[in-house]
Amino acid sequence: MLQCGEREVDVSKRTGIPMTVALADIDDFKKINDQYGHDIGDEALKLFADASKSAVRSIDYFGRYGGEEWLFILPNTTEAEANALFKRISVKLSNSRQEHGLNHMTFSMGAVDLHGGHNTLEQLIKIADERLYTAKNNGKNQVCVNPTDQVLNVTLSNA
Numbered sequence: 001m002l003q004c005g006e007r008e009v010d011v012s013k014r015t016g017i018p019m020t021v022a023l024a025d026i027d028d029f030k031k032i033n034d035q036y037g038h039d040i041g042d043e044a045l046k047l048f049a050d051a052s053k054s055a056v057r058s059i060d061y062f063g064r065y066g067g068e069e070w071l072f073i074l075p076n077t078t079e080a081e082a083n084a085l086f087k088r089i090s091v092k093l094s095n096s097r098q099e100h101g102l103n104h105m106t107f108s109m110g111a112v113d114l115h116g117g118h119n120t121l122e123q124l125i126k127i128a129d130e131r132l133y134t135a136k137n138n139g140k141n142q143v144c145v146n147p148t149d150q151v152l153n154v155t156l157s158n159a
């Protein structure tokens with residue numbers, strides 16, 4: 001997946017077509033494990049993965065990254081459009097989490113597109129991670145696409 005990401009960075013640089021890198025992390029995952037047990041924690045990971053897989057397009061790349069985080073590589077996408085992805089995953093998650101008794105499960109996301117000095121996949125992942133950290137610090141259940149802009153906080157009926 002990282003190799004594909006490097007290739008997408010090259011394509012974006014060559015063509016000028018934007019691409020976005022996003023990192024996501026389930027909120028308070030440790031509490032889910034502590035409260036419901038490790039097996040339900042694993043189930044929560046699967047629910048998130050299924051919601052994400054069904055929310056991305058066929059040209060996007062999605063996978064687990066560095067243990068607890070999830071990486072999205074989104075060709076032909078601006079960082080502002082990551083808001084829409086965040087909403088789509090949130091809605092899909094809200095549909096499936098109730099069946100599993102995980103009514104309060106949410107996630108946070110940080111996203112950045114290729115522009116200015118952010119030139120390599122490694123740099124983009126680093127900035128996405130910083131923005132994910134900002135989204136967590138700002139209250140979780142939200143995406144941070146640019147810390148100077150307002151973050152999008154999605155509050156679903158059972159969140």
Ligand SMILES: Nc1nc2c(ncn2[C@@H]2O[C@H](COP(=O)(O)OP(=O)(O)OP(=O)(O)O)[C@@H](O)[C@H]2O)c(=O)[nH]1
Pocket residue numbers: 025026027028029030031033037038039040041042045067068136140
């Ligand atoms: N069930 C399960 N738990 C895991 C797995 N990998 C990591 N964890 C647990 O995930 C937890 C990581 O939580 P963090 O992401 O650090 O913190 P958090 O509780 O989600 O808090 P925030 O990120 O601030 O929302 C730890 O308790 C790990 O043991 C896994 O594959 N399955």
